[in-house]
Amino acid sequence: MVYFFQTHTQLLAVLCGLLVGYPFVWVRRERIGVKNPISVLAVCFAFSIASVFSALAFAVIEQYISGVLFPRIGPISVLGVYLICPLLLLLVAKISRLKISGFLDCFAIYASISLIFMRCNCLISGCCLGTLIPGTEMRYPTRQAEIIFYLLMIFWFMYKERKGYVKGTFFPFLMMMYGIVRFILEWFRVADTPSAFHLSHVWAILAAVIGAVIYFMMIKKSSRNLPKEEA
Numbered sequence: 001m002v003y004f005f006q007t008h009t010q011l012l013a014v015l016c017g018l019l020v021g022y023p024f025v026w027v028r029r030e031r032i033g034v035k036n037p038i039s040v041l042a043v044c045f046a047f048s049i050a051s052v053f054s055a056l057a058f059a060v061i062e063q064y065i066s067g068v069l070f071p072r073i074g075p076i077s078v079l080g081v082y083l084i085c086p087l088l089l090l091l092v093a094k095i096s097r098l099k100i101s102g103f104l105d106c107f108a109i110y111a112s113i114s115l116i117f118m119r120c121n122c123l124i125s126g127c128c129l130g131t132l133i134p135g136t137e138m139r140y141p142t143r144q145a146e147i148i149f150y151l152l153m154i155f156w157f158m159y160k161e162r163k164g165y166v167k168g169t170f171f172p173f174l175m176m177m178y179g180i181v182r183f184i185l186e187w188f189r190v191a192d193t194p195s196a197f198h199l200s201h202v203w204a205i206l207a208a209v210i211g212a213v214i215y216f217m218m219i220k221k222s223s224r225n226l227p228k229e230e231a
Helices: 001-005 008-027 035-064 078-081 085-096 100-125 140-162 170-186 198-222
Strands: none
Touching: 001 100, 008 035, 008 078, 008 100, 035 078, 035 100, 035 198, 078 085, 078 170, 078 198, 085 100, 100 140, 140 170, 170 198
């Protein structure tokens, strides 16, 4: 069992995200429109499966575009969680007749928790490295920076829940902020190109723009006397 998880650290990261994320979804179950523990677990499974599939699918797409296709389904791309996963979850919410705004708000928190563990997996497996800091043998702590980013996002969402926020804005806000942070960090990450500008810069800009457009559209719509979510 220990050997299995040592050789399948991505799976372990997903399971950790599921276990830690479940209580966060449970206390917000009424916002989604589910009541019992099994339904909440099903929601968490949907979050996890959609995230993993999106990350794998986007990695394949990215590699085809960049002209370097990996011979195995191993690499993942966190950007898929932002650019593909929301579409899958919207479909799930529609089919299951769940509250879409609450569903995506919970996913923002759940995704932040899960991606912390995925970046911890990156630290363990030695992938997604930062470039060497000039004049040293140390690397820029890009993975650690993302972990800190997600922790800050979780605390920010919990703070906004207490103070009041516009329903459905958590994920667009996370998408916007991650796009900005990823664009900056991408200059310090190892890439499969000698160019300083990477393909992931483009995806980061796309995520930031889409997230910002949706976020500010919802804020503007809310200002027209639409109800706000109160803690």
